[in-house]
Amino acid sequence: MSGTSISDRAVPGLLTKADLSGGLSFEEVRLLLALTDPEDVRALLETADRVRARVVGDEVHLRGLVEFSNYCRKNCAYCGLRRDNSHVERYRLSADEIISIAGDLDQRGIRTVVLQSGEDLSYSAEALADIIRRIKQSTSLAVTLSVGERPRVHYEMWKQAGADRYLLRHETVNRELFDAMECGTSFENRMRCIRDLRELDYQVGIGFMVGLPGQTLDDLAGDLMFVKEMQPDMLGIGPFIPASETPLAGRPGGSLEQTLKCVALGRILTRDTLIPATTALATIDEFGYELGLRAGANVVMPNWTPLDCREQYAIYPNKRCLREDPDIWLCTLKERIAAMGRAVSAGRGHSPKKAALSAD
Ligand code: 5AD
Ligand code: SF4
Numbered sequence: 001m002s003g004t005s006i007s008d009r010a011v012p013g014l015l016t017k018a019d020l021s022g023g024l025s026f027e028e029v030r031l032l033l034a035l036t037d038p039e040d041v042r043a044l045l046e047t048a049d050r051v052r053a054r055v056v057g058d059e060v061h062l063r064g065l066v067e068f069s070n071y072c073r074k075n076c077a078y079c080g081l082r083r084d085n086s087h088v089e090r091y092r093l094s095a096d097e098i099i100s101i102a103g104d105l106d107q108r109g110i111r112t113v114v115l116q117s118g119e120d121l122s123y124s125a126e127a128l129a130d131i132i133r134r135i136k137q138s139t140s141l142a143v144t145l146s147v148g149e150r151p152r153v154h155y156e157m158w159k160q161a162g163a164d165r166y167l168l169r170h171e172t173v174n175r176e177l178f179d180a181m182e183c184g185t186s187f188e189n190r191m192r193c194i195r196d197l198r199e200l201d202y203q204v205g206i207g208f209m210v211g212l213p214g215q216t217l218d219d220l221a222g223d224l225m226f227v228k229e230m231q232p233d234m235l236g237i238g239p240f241i242p243a244s245e246t247p248l249a250g251r252p253g254g255s256l257e258q259t260l261k262c263v264a265l266g267r268i269l270t271r272d273t274l275i276p277a278t279t280a281l282a283t284i285d286e287f288g289y290e291l292g293l294r295a296g297a298n299v300v301m302p303n304w305t306p307l308d309c310r311e312q313y314a315i316y317p318n319k320r321c322l323r324e325d326p327d328i329w330l331c332t333l334k335e336r337i338a339a340m341g342r343a344v345s346a347g348r349g350h351s352p353k354k355a356a357l358s359a360d
Pocket of ligand 1: 142208239243
């Protein structure tokens with residue numbers, strides 16, 4: 001991705017527009033993505049930080065991430081958990097284990113549990129609905145699901161059981177790139193799922209990776225324009241990190257700077273969307289959480305997967321906090337957030353885009 005020169009006069013004008021309205025065009029987004037001068041990049045990230053502070057304030061929302069199964073029927077070229085990777089030791093947590101972890105989170109004041117897995121059909125729609133129901137009965141947690149593409153009736157059942165949110169990244173709006181990733185699904189079905197989830201009134205998160213092999217600046221600008229059009233409740237953006245035993249092993253990963261620019265533009269284009277400083281960002285840089293939180297992010301997702309399974313949930317290598325004791329890590333995280341002058345939210349951190357819910 002080569003830098004595009006942009007006149008000194010154009011950058012401040014664009015940033016003022018970004019600050020005040022966020023109504024940037026494809027070309028303008030592309031120009032901002034192409035900035036390479038460190039001062040320009042810094043000004044872009046600071047603009048996003050200002051928009052974040054003004055629109056959603058200084059609170060950081062914590063989500064406890066429980067990776068409850070690493071079995072997957074899909075075969076995404078970028079992912080270490082892909083079906084064909086026989087080097088992964090697979091595990092599944094039982095319903096009782098998942099519910100007990102949710103109880104731990106509730107006790108610690110982390111008010112959202114994110115139930116994430118590979119696409120593992122051995123958890124039937126009914127079984128997952130039962131888990132959701134039991135969590136909702138025994139805790140005050142918001143429940144976020146991240147279990148991939150399923151039929152609409154499954155999403156419907158889980159919503160009725162009490163699920164609040166759903167994360168399903170769109171990955172890329174470039175269909176050719178989407179197909180080249182050989183996930184075993186179509187762009188159309190991914191869009192169908194996202195549409196279904198929105199119609200069913202979930203708070204829906206989309207997102208994409210930065211630096212996928214073959215991805216261009218135009219692709220990233222396209223993803224950001226899609227985000228602008230969709231105005232999702234949540235938006236996850238992280239760098240691509242090459243994983244061994246995958247077709248993309250050994251390829252270059254996404255850069256820190258380009259990821260931060262995308263996070264910043266995500267904030268600028270959506271204003272009040274919940275945006276995490278992703279684990280992938282924290283994996284490629286020791287201060288990834290801080291850098292993300294200063295570039296427009298307002299969510300962090302501490303890992304609450306049992307320590308003996310974490311290593312096996314290897315979407316990519318060297319994931320941040322593979323071995324940290326969760327309680328010690330939570331303390332450290334809170335200290336790091338406080339040191340930035342930010343506050344950990346005590347609420348459930350619902351989407352500000354859902355006006356009826358946003359008070360809590
Ligand atoms: N590097 C970074 N992110 C990845 N994901 C999958 N594989 C990788 C990787 N190698 C992201 C995808 C997926 C989410 C769960 O993790 O965007 O949607
Ligand atoms: Fe499975 Fe998700 Fe990995 Fe694709 S990204 S192989 S769907 S776990």
